[in-house]
Amino acid sequence: MTREELSAKILDAKRRKGLSWKQIAEAIGPSSPILYTAALLGQMTLTKEESVNLATLLGLDEFEATLLTEPPYRGSLPTAPPSDPLIYRFYELVQTYGTTWKALIEEEFGDGIMSAIDFDMEIQREENPKGDRVRITMSGKFLPYKRY
Amino acid sequence: MTREELSAKILDAKRRKGLSWKQIAEAIGPSSPILYTAALLGQMTLTKEESVNLATLLGLDEFEATLLTEPPYRGSLPTAPPSDPLIYRFYELVQTYGTTWKALIEEEFGDGIMSAIDFDMEIQREENPKGDRVRITMSGKFLPYKRY
Amino acid sequence: MTREELSAKILDAKRRKGLSWKQIAEAIGPSSPILYTAALLGQMTLTKEESVNLATLLGLDEFEATLLTEPPYRGSLPTAPPSDPLIYRFYELVQTYGTTWKALIEEEFGDGIMSAIDFDMEIQREENPKGDRVRITMSGKFLPYKRY
């Protein structure tokens, strides 16, 4: 069984039980819904305990629970650039603002990168009379190029 | 003169005068340094007034100032995916979290996208004893698929 | 079950029952045949009620009807550029007129884009003695780059 097949099975079970991602996240453990959704879509790992909680909720067997605790081969996009409009807009931000992020982060922090590993993220609804907004807050550790 | 040539000229002038992006942004106008940096790197437009302020600061001629007020052909990455590590990490976030953003935004807002046009962004330093962090806050209007 | 598998099942049912897209659209609800055809080909969503109507018409089960109400991973072309001649001609229009659209829309509206989300479209037959013509009318909200 591949991780993709397991994700498909999880999506089917979620649909049949009429659960939302947030409901599943609450039933699994205390970390963020982003982390749990990413894990169930094959991009992150669950702890042993979280995987057991999920297995109970969705009716997975022990082998499937174990699979969710192993680091997956990451990368969730079938094509590059992504064809789905919602996801493409993020790619477009990289295209339009990539060099700007580089210029301003390097000016503020020196030569290095923002970590995508020691990294945290939140998605929130921002109420607005002109139309609600999606608010995404990212926080990644700055990692300077070390010299040896 | 292409926009790329103008950006190269601006980078040279900035280097010779020893100015930072933030200093330039303050001299141009009241909008965010992200917007101004993106404009000078060929991805956004300046207003007439801002372009005159910049021209005065860096010694550009009128033609060059006008060029900065015209919408550029956007897209700042020489290769896809981007080879530069700082910019690649953002691409990696799209790879790893793209389907998660899609799942959670659609669960919260319904079928639609986060606009990359009616969009705002901030970059901040987050002090942290384990190592300072880069904090990026994005806010984009949610646009539902309309039916006619 | 993936959305592609469901689209294949719908195409088979349509063929066996000898229904046209327009007949199916009329049986589903009041929106445009373009919207419904796109939904059945895996690119748009149906409302709960529309999906029930479709399920009744084509003999789908409840799970399949639910699947049609969820936002799909969009993108209907197996290769880029598309190899099918009918679809390629539209790609060719983007190749030939893309920069012209950009020039004229920006001249009329300022810096921004035509939305592909708040977007409407019609396809009509235009009778013509020299050979009938395909008339496509698109209307998308203009979205200016906002400044914050």
Next chain:
Amino acid sequence: MTREELSAKILDAKRRKGLSWKQIAEAIGPSSPILYTAALLGQMTLTKEESVNLATLLGLDEFEATLLTEPPYRGSLPTAPPSDPLIYRFYELVQTYGTTWKALIEEEFGDGIMSAIDFDMEIQREENPKGDRVRITMSGKFLPYKRY
């Protein structure tokens, strides 16, 4: 001199004289601004007379005027898919609606294509209290696959 170099020269002259595409189109001849803009951006041809009118307006020499009457090597996008957001939205429409156009045009007309050669197009502003809209009307001759 290549066609790209000539387009760059034309853009510079347009900018220096402060002319709009519509003003230039009116000065060249009676065809649509889309056609003329496309020609000046290196995608269409001008007639002899139109090229002379343009040369007078912008100060081109005879050789340059002649170049504009020759069919160019068409294709105006530096990358595929296009990185510029305004142009990408049209590519996205092909991605999302390509198979729908195919289904509905073939249902109405039989096996064939909409010509991108015997083709006409208009761009209009559609006033709307919720935000003005871009209206694009395309009309292309239907060409059935002929049998011999």
Next chain:
Amino acid sequence: MTREELSAKILDAKRRKGLSWKQIAEAIGPSSPILYTAALLGQMTLTKEESVNLATLLGLDEFEATLLTEPPYRGSLPTAPPSDPLIYRFYELVQTYGTTWKALIEEEFGDGIMSAIDFDMEIQREENPKGDRVRITMSGKFLPYKRY
């Protein structure tokens, strides 16, 4: 059932019955073997009557016959450029002579294209003492760029 699966089934039936493409073409109807071979390989359509003739000859069911009357998603090459030497040689002709065709067709006919839709083709053996030759005659309607 996809069109590819049907083509595979047709190839198997052809092989088991020991039929040539020409024998099949004669049994189907009066059009050219090129048209019929292309249809059976998933690139063209048959008429209702032709599809019935084929079904009788090869033992296809009614659903499969119907599938052959629908416009397929065209494009027969698994990679671009094609890896098969026979087919690659045609791609090489486009590479070597493409700009020449453009120059000479435009000189003779003006700005436009040779239609690949209103198009006819023949393949013949040309006997030759130095080695027989493949003779391919193509005839496509010239379509001038129309102005509106």
Next chain:
Amino acid sequence: MTREELSAKILDAKRRKGLSWKQIAEAIGPSSPILYTAALLGQMTLTKEESVNLATLLGLDEFEATLLTEPPYRGSLPTAPPSDPLIYRFYELVQTYGTTWKALIEEEFGDGIMSAIDFDMEIQREENPKGDRVRITMSGKFLPYKRY
């Protein structure tokens, strides 16, 4: 000097003198205009004598004439697939009919290819009341896979 630079120079000279490809071909020698046009566009070679005739006609120097007698690095398309509509139609023919050509040539001749080297081609206008047609006749030696 590269072959591309020489082709650009030849195109400029042709334009300034107002010569057609056919007039140039007649002035160079007895072979076909296709061969000569391809040579001038950097895809074929001229004989010593032909290159001298051309040099006289267009005012090239001896070095440039020599360059035209050397086999060029062939391949005239800046992108694959080609973006120019006239040339793309030929690529589309390979996409649509490639497997058909393979099936029918192999049925008639056995396993092998049509040579693109021992190859001849003609382009003719075919008068037709419904619109004139482009007639292309290709003749290439059949080369069977040899066994040793």
Next chain:
Amino acid sequence: MTREELSAKILDAKRRKGLSWKQIAEAIGPSSPILYTAALLGQMTLTKEESVNLATLLGLDEFEATLLTEPPYRGSLPTAPPSDPLIYRFYELVQTYGTTWKALIEEEFGDGIMSAIDFDMEIQREENPKGDRVRITMSGKFLPYKRY
């Protein structure tokens, strides 16, 4: 059944019977092991008689034997460039020496190519105290560009 599936079946049978390619080649017929190995890997054809010999040796049925006598869709590499190191080294030779082969073959033979169709090849072990060597001898007919 596709040719790939048949090759997989042949590889399984070879493995189960513990046969080498050379043993299989000797049992099939008098041509070279290269030809036979290529045919069994889906790149060349067998004669009727050879296919019967192979079927007897490996236990294939008549349909499978017939399939081996038909020209396959050639091209044995899943990616370009090939990821397998042994095969990549040959690709590297084309990268490094391609322009040298062109220069020297054209100097010796004039404008043309070495045929990959009327082509023969041998692979031999070359004993050498510093380490044995692989010796590959290729011989292809020179084909000059013909003029008509």
Next chain:
Amino acid sequence: MTREELSAKILDAKRRKGLSWKQIAEAIGPSSPILYTAALLGQMTLTKEESVNLATLLGLDEFEATLLTEPPYRGSLPTAPPSDPLIYRFYELVQTYGTTWKALIEEEFGDGIMSAIDFDMEIQREENPKGDRVRITMSGKFLPYKRY
């Protein structure tokens, strides 16, 4: 000065002096013409002495001679796969026979590769009444995968 610019200069000098690759090779030193041609085309290195001989022959300066003694960034093909027919045929051999070479070399030598570094090659004319042939002999050291 890049290696490409130097190769272009060498080609110009060779053309003006009317020298063949073999004549140049003989004047440079005792190694094979393949090695020397590859070096002059930017793919191999010359020894100090050879570079001086070449500089004398073609009128290069000391800096240029030095450049030829440095390992170049190898890779002589502007596109992959190569568009030039002579070079493409070699690529086609890799496509058609790549897996066969792998099967037979591994059967004879075990798991490993033929070196493209400890490698030798010869190109010869093979006279033949049916048409002369190009004979290429390659000999590369077999390198087994070592275990540690």
Next chain:
Amino acid sequence: MTREELSAKILDAKRRKGLSWKQIAEAIGPSSPILYTAALLGQMTLTKEESVNLATLLGLDEFEATLLTEPPYRGSLPTAPPSDPLIYRFYELVQTYGTTWKALIEEEFGDGIMSAIDFDMEIQREENPKGDRVRITMSGKFLPYKRY
């Protein structure tokens, strides 16, 4: 059965038995865990004896054991560049340091390469109070370009 299917089966067995790569390596033979892991992931070969040990440990049959002794078609990455962050970092090192390795290895050793075949590697944990480090030691034979 393909090598990929066998690797999937091995991963499943490993997971069910709760074995680590190191435990498996110790049970197979005396070579490094890197070699054995690579073999089980379809990139290297086992000896006859090692394959029998593995079959006993994981419950594979004789055919599967044999398959592991045959050279695989190497290349373990589904996309290039690799989307998985852990593997991408190595690709990034090639991007950032590739030309530096070339410069320094050639300065030290002359023109040639580091073998990826006569090659050895170790991965170790390097304890460090600021965070443990991954230490990778590679040792490959230097292979100079030989002249003949």
Next chain:
Amino acid sequence: MTREELSAKILDAKRRKGLSWKQIAEAIGPSSPILYTAALLGQMTLTKEESVNLATLLGLDEFEATLLTEPPYRGSLPTAPPSDPLIYRFYELVQTYGTTWKALIEEEFGDGIMSAIDFDMEIQREENPKGDRVRITMSGKFLPYKRY
């Protein structure tokens, strides 16, 4: 002036003065030759002091020295995968051992990556009677996926 142009100028100066990378590194400062070579090839930064030392050594002006202290747009390979054999071997290691590195590092350290930023490397000659070896030692901090 771009960083590429500066690297080219540095390479020319190095060649004219007959300096090795190691000599330059010693003259610049106390860090490793790998770091300095990478900086001069446009992939790393120098400190203010190091850039002044280099400028003195090679005769650069102040502007050029400043440019070397700014983070470059990283990525040193003109094509992917790299065509140069020395660099390709490293890419091949990623292809062959990428999934093995992933398996063993994750087994030892848990889910995370080896940093390519907090990273150190050494290249050494390993004397060996069978042929000297290139020894590369890499040490990168392990970064676990953090949970928030």
